[in-house]
Amino acid sequence: MAEAKFDGPVLELEDIHKSYATGSEVETEVLHGINLRLQRGEFAALIGPSGSGKSTLLNLIGLLDRPSSGRLLIDGQETGSLDDGALTRLRGRSIGFVFQHHHLIPAFTALENVMMPLLVERGRPDDEMRQRAAKLLDQVGLTAQANHQANQMSGGQQQRVAIARALTMQPSLVLADEPTGNLDTKSADSVFALMREVNVSQQTTFLIVTHDPRLAARCDRIIELVDGTIVSDHVAEVRKQEMPQQHPD
Amino acid sequence: MYPWLPFEWIAATRFLREGRMQSLLIIVGVGVGVSVIVFMSALLSGLQSNLVRRTLSSQAHVVILPPEEVARPQRDSTLGPILQKQAQRLRSIDQWQKLRGRLAEMPEIAAVSPIASGPAFAVRGNANKSVTLIGIEPDNYNRIIALDEKMVAGRLRLNAGETVIGIELAKDLGASVGDKLRINSSNGTTDTLTITGLFDLGNKGVNARNVYVGLRSAQTLLDLVGGVSSIDLGLRDMYAADAIALRIARETGLQADSWIKTNAQFFTALTSQKISSNVIRFFIGLSVAFGIASVLVVSVVQRSKEIGILRAMGATRGQMLRTFLIQGGIVGLLGSVLGSSLAWVFLALWRALALNPDGTPMFMITVEPELFAISAAGATLVGIFSALIPARRAASLDPVVAIRG
Numbered sequence: 001m002a003e004a005k006f007d008g009p010v011l012e013l014e015d016i017h018k019s020y021a022t023g024s025e026v027e028t029e030v031l032h033g034i035n036l037r038l039q040r041g042e043f044a045a046l047i048g049p050s051g052s053g054k055s056t057l058l059n060l061i062g063l064l065d066r067p068s069s070g071r072l073l074i075d076g077q078e079t080g081s082l083d084d085g086a087l088t089r090l091r092g093r094s095i096g097f098v099f100q101h102h103h104l105i106p107a108f109t110a111l112e113n114v115m116m117p118l119l120v121e122r123g124r125p126d127d128e129m130r131q132r133a134a135k136l137l138d139q140v141g142l143t144a145q146a147n148h149q150a151n152q153m154s155g156g157q158q159q160r161v162a163i164a165r166a167l168t169m170q171p172s173l174v175l176a177d178e179p180t181g182n183l184d185t186k187s188a189d190s191v192f193a194l195m196r197e198v199n200v201s202q203q204t205t206f207l208i209v210t211h212d213p214r215l216a217a218r219c220d221r222i223i224e225l226v227d228g229t230i231v232s233d234h235v236a237e238v239r240k241q242e243m244p245q246q247h248p249d
Numbered sequence: 250m251y252p253w254l255p256f257e258w259i260a261a262t263r264f265l266r267e268g269r270m271q272s273l274l275i276i277v278g279v280g281v282g283v284s285v286i287v288f289m290s291a292l293l294s295g296l297q298s299n300l301v302r303r304t305l306s307s308q309a310h311v312v313i314l315p316p317e318e319v320a321r322p323q324r325d326s327t328l329g330p331i332l333q334k335q336a337q338r339l340r341s342i343d344q345w346q347k348l349r350g351r352l353a354e355m356p357e358i359a360a361v362s363p364i365a366s367g368p369a370f371a372v373r374g375n376a377n378k379s380v381t382l383i384g385i386e387p388d389n390y391n392r393i394i395a396l397d398e399k400m401v402a403g404r405l406r407l408n409a410g411e412t413v414i415g416i417e418l419a420k421d422l423g424a425s426v427g428d429k430l431r432i433n434s435s436n437g438t439t440d441t442l443t444i445t446g447l448f449d450l451g452n453k454g455v456n457a458r459n460v461y462v463g464l465r466s467a468q469t470l471l472d473l474v475g476g477v478s479s480i481d482l483g484l485r486d487m488y489a490a491d492a493i494a495l496r497i498a499r500e501t502g503l504q505a506d507s508w509i510k511t512n513a514q515f516f517t518a519l520t521s522q523k524i525s526s527n528v529i530r531f532f533i534g535l536s537v538a539f540g541i542a543s544v545l546v547v548s549v550v551q552r553s554k555e556i557g558i559l560r561a562m563g564a565t566r567g568q569m570l571r572t573f574l575i576q577g578g579i580v581g582l583l584g585s586v587l588g589s590s591l592a593w594v595f596l597a598l599w600r601a602l603a604l605n606p607d608g609t610p611m612f613m614i615t616v617e618p619e620l621f622a623i624s625a626a627g628a629t630l631v632g633i634f635s636a637l638i639p640a641r642r643a644a645s646l647d648p649v650v651a652i653r654g
Contacts, residue, residue: 064561064649085565092563099652103558107263119256120564165562 384467581632
């Protein structure tokens with residue numbers, strides 16, 4: 001995707017509310033007017049206690065769900081007016097997902113899993129997507145495992161494949177839900193380092209939901225959500241300059 | 250991953266291959282169902298065509314007769330004389346040559362054979378047998394009843410003064426090919442004929458009763474000079490006999506009897522056999538469909554996470570729908586291939602084992618390749634159809650719920 005990317009904020013939330021119908025009459029509001037902006041290349045952590053609305057917010061940002069009110073823009077594009085199909089396409093192109101349980105598709109090899117986002121978009125496999133997937137696997141250090149099925153890889157390896165898969169479409173924004181939650185410290189560190197590297201080298205924006213204060217502390221920005229409201233949002237300016245520039249694309 | 254396959258096909262085949270045991274079991278299940286259907290259909294159509302062939306071996310599809318003679322009172326009154334039904338005498342069909350020409354032009358009719366037929370006695374020495382004298386034009390008659398193929402001695406030659414008779418009658422009279430036979434008709438005419446052949450139409454009564462002569466000889470003997478007592482028709486589609494008979498009766502005012510009407514009980518048996526086999530087929534198809542549907546429903550539940558992930562990665566509802574429809578179709582198709590092979594084995598066993606006491610096969614089963622093609626197409630359709638519910642479930646799955654769940 002070589003075309004010029006939108007220069008403004010990658011993500012823009014304006015007064016986002018989200019309610020769920022819990023009974024026939026009663027509606028429970030989970031998010032109470034969220035305002036949030038993520039610029040290109042940001043590396044942000046979203047923290048907060050269980051039940052604070054983190055997952056709900058992540059689903060809204062990932063276009064898996066729609067807000068009850070408020071404006072949500074991805075790459076400057078208003079999403080409220082898009083129909084289901086258009087939302088699916090925008091999601092496929094602009095957003096990469098990394099989940100706690102990595103969720104590789106077990107019927108496919110590592111390489112095929114990485115190809116998958118392009119495959120569902122283009123409809124048929126081709127050499128270009130195969131090469132791109134191979135390159136991404138190389139980038140996450142798993143060329144040797146390209147033809148392994150998910151169950152033939154360790155948790156850390158699977159999560160690296162999942163990260164490669166999230167990057168296949170060269171998305172503006174990668175959403176990671178507890179990406180290291182399931183991993184031992186060593187694997188967690190390498191997975192985090194990998195995300196950081198991608199962030200720096202490709203200016204990909206990351207929003208990482210985590211319970212792990214150690215991990216959050218290593219992000220550039222920490223957004224804290226409590227009871228459906230953002231209670232704190234600070235930026236650590238130092239971190240960004242510390243990171244080495246690698247693999248410029 | 251083959252480059253020419255679209256995503257849906259790749260995912261469908263991978264999912265089926267991954268769910269190895271499940272897929273195998275349901276394919277075998279479909280196969281058993283299809284094999285029963287194919288085997289039963291082949292057996293039944295063999296049986297039926299055999300029965301029909303035997304029944305029609307000495308009957309025309311449609312027989313046209315002169316209208317019944319009805320007594321008409323001269324005074325129309327409810328207080329009028331009691332009407333007795335008139336005894337029917339042997340009469341000719343009016344202007345039958347003209348009618349014959351018209352019948353021959355009808356596209357549904359394959360053969361037209363005028364017949365002069367009536368009661369007579371066959372006399373030889375002291376033996377005196379009541380017979381049905383049938384005057385035919387051999388070439389036309391053969392197209393309807395294939396008498397020439399049923400000859401067991403001599404040959405079918407019906408020039409003036411010649412006759413062919415059934416093997417039973419020949420036995421009763423002690424006559425054989427080349428012998429003379431005297432025919433006394435009921436109106437007193439007599440002729441002496443030479444037996445040129447013996448036939449076996451597969452029916453004892455017919456073999457003992459039918460005496461075939463040339464049309465002209467019969468006309469003379471039966472006092473029907475220039476006339477025919479009936480016209481036999483061979484149809485292209487014998488099951489259309491009823492409709493065609495009705496049409497001819499309406500257009501000509503003559504009596505037209507179809508073989509279906511003449512053999513009402515036999516035909517009812519045939520039809521009910523067909524209906525019951527269709528009912529069995531339908532329910533086998535239904536249980537196959539439920540089997541496929543239930544396996545795919547389970548598969549959708551098992552794969553709800555993967556479906557959610559694929560949807561999050563940009564797979565559309567349509568792609569998920571088609572992925573599962575294709576799985577249903579593949580299961581149906583593979584099942585039908587397995588089922589057809591099983592049925593083939595069953596049929597071979599049947600041919601080897603179902604024998605008459607004398608070692609000849611009970612009846613011929615001819616398996617048409619179409620039967621396999623139809624069952625494959627049918628099973629594939631049933632597969633796709635039964636995948637509808639699970640596929641729609643997969644398509645409507647909410648990725649948020651699917652991924653979390």
